Structure formats: structure tokens, C-alpha cells
Amino acid sequence: MAFVGVERAVRQILQDDADVFALVGARVNPAKAEQGPATPYVVYQMIANEHHEMFGGSAGLANALIQISGFSTSKSEVLDLREKVRLALQGQTSVVTVGADTFDVRSIHLEGDRDIDDDPRDGSDAAIYGWAMDFRVGYPEPVP
Secondary structure (H helix, E strand, O other): OOOOOHHHHHHHHHHHOHHHHHHHOOOEEEOOOOOOOOOOEEEEEEEEEEEEEEOOEEEEEEEEEEEEEEEEOOHHHHHHHHHHHHHHHOOOOEEEEEOOEEEEEOEEEEEEEEEEEEOOOOOOOOOEEEEEEEEEEEEEOOOO
């Protein structure tokens, strides 16, 4: 069985959520959106990863800080997306299936959120509204 990374697990949770999927479909991408994407869309990236240690070595537990950002040309749509993403992730504990592999999500906690701006991608003056949320994801990891 292949190792499913924490970012892929978070992406799968978002794509499996009916409310999030109804707004963005498959437009959940790592780090950056494709050039000129349809809106709304979501991007995600790992900001940091903390590996817990004990006196004898690895504790087998890690906490990743994952940033999720959403964008739309509609302020009301981007706010709706923000709430749907929060509800899909905050407090989540589950075993996530990605293809034939699984990933054990022990906890997801929202650490903070904020509004952000994004420049128009098509050279126009059309506003793109956005937000970013930082989630702490706890999970077991293989011990060396």
C-alpha cells in the first residue's frame, strides 16, 4: 500500500463533501490554480509539519499546518464557499480513502482565517475575492 500524504487526504475530504463539490467540482488544486480557472476554486498547500518526538525517538504522530484558500468573482459565493470548507474540515476525524490507499486523520482544527486579495488572472479589472484558512491536521506517521 502506498503512503497517502496529508495534503491528498485533505483534498479528498473536500472533494467528498457534497456542499463543497457542488460549488467547485474538481477545482481543488495544490498550491496554485490553473491559468484562468473557472470560479469558484480552492487551492491548498502544506505550510509546516511538526513531527513529535519522545526520548526514544519518533512518537509516530505529526501535525501539519495546511492552508486552504478559496477564490471567486462573487463576494457572496466566496463567503458561502468559505463556510462550506470550514464545515467540511473543522473537527474532522476519519480514515480517508484515496484510490486504494487510506490515511488516518486523527483531528482537524481551524487555527485562523482571513480575507485575501488575488489579482485578476485574465488581464481584466474584474475583482477576485478570496480567503485563506489555516487548519492543523493531526495524524499518525510511520516510525523509523
